[in-house]
Amino acid sequence: MTEKTFRDNLFEVASPSDIPLAKFNEAMRRETFAGIRGIVTPAECEAGLHALAQRFKRSDDHPGIGEKPEMVRQNFQKLLVGGESRARRNDDARLFRQFYNPMWAEDIYGLRDVFIRLARVRNRIAGLAPDFATTGIEANGLWTAARVHQYPLGGGFFRGHTDYVASDVADEADTKFYQLFLVMTEKGRHFQKGGGFVDVGSTRINLEDHFRQGDILVYDGRTNHGVEDIDPHLPFDVDTFNGRVAAFVTLYKVM
């Protein structure tokens, strides 16, 4: 990615309402990704990482599949492994941990305020009310699946994929496909190789080669994206919280 492309796709703002939507959507249509800087500080990310590492216990890991839907509507940790046997259901091969931390659950990582700001950025981009799903479950069943994903050193990854989008929203605005995450770790410091990528045409862009800790990255779920192996040259340690970390505020629906 050229320096000009990077600059054109980086939006430095003080609050979600300052995101210039017309320019932002133009950047998304042009490159299919953009970065938002200034909403979350690197120090806030460091504090979150510290709390996650302190609290982490391998024995809290649940299996990668099979939990009841309501299980993730509370603080809940799971290790996602494999996926080949479920590949036809859009479950692409993966190795990472999820730490669900809904807005109404105990704020065990001190990240609640960060999650609320991420949700407000999501709402701004999607044209939703500023506080949509920032506290509870909305009347239409939507809630914010506030959570952290940890891709361990020694091979954490997520095979390239496109996000499944229900047919009932497929004909709506482009912004419905826009996904975002917070870059909580820094490539070159927390890990050396791999990281989140998007394929723009035939060009693979490793996002964390360019964006830094505290940046919010937005991508188009219709493009191929994933996470390349995190430091595959290192041993995998299932007992330690390490590697690449990102935070998400995806809208889930209570069925």
Ligand SMILES: [Fe+2]
């Ligand atoms: Fe995805």
